[in-house]
Amino acid sequence: MKPSKLMRHFTTKHQKEADKPLDFFKRKLKAFSQQQNTIIQASTVNESTLLASYKVAYRVAKAGKPHTFVEYLILPAALDMVEIMVSKQEANKLKNIPLSDNTISRRVNDMAKDIQEQEV
Template identity: 55%
Template sequence: MPQLASYKCHRVARCKSPHTIAKELILPSAIDIVSTMIDDATASKLKAIPLSNNIARRIYDMSKDMEVQLNDKIRDNHFALQMDEATDNNKHCLLITYVRSLMPMI
């Protein structure tokens, strides 16, 4: 549960602010508010929220989750796959992939 709360702190990233703002300002403020409004025991649970600058781990976790969701949706369904590769003037390789599902992917 604390790790899920850590992922919910995406507002800091959207503001293009350093992660230290959440660690040094937002979390201590939230702890003060909760201890004042509710109690210290509940406020101490907020201290378990990990706020680190490990963006690569979060991106990896989110990409794995998207991969699992996609696999679940296309498993046992018919779909078409089209791939195209090209290089640009700087000899960068480009790969474009289109997946067309014959079943609505809601």
């Protein structure tokens, strides 16, 4: 944006901040950048957990079972099996796999859409 237009925008839309020093805006920019990084880090999912989630969704879709089937039967059963056969610590790792009703539904829809696009 041209400096003159930026100045006009600043004085007409942000009158409260017109008398603030440049350091104020630099701090705001830095805080905003850090906040974005925090959000990105919090929303990333491990690649192996994502793959596991898609594989479970594929099996549910292939079996024709409802999406809630995973949340109420498959995950608790898998947790029990791993806890008995391996350890409780390893079973807790399974809790990181996104297997909620909405997630499974979205994954099934993504896979169906991908298959339809491949056929065309």
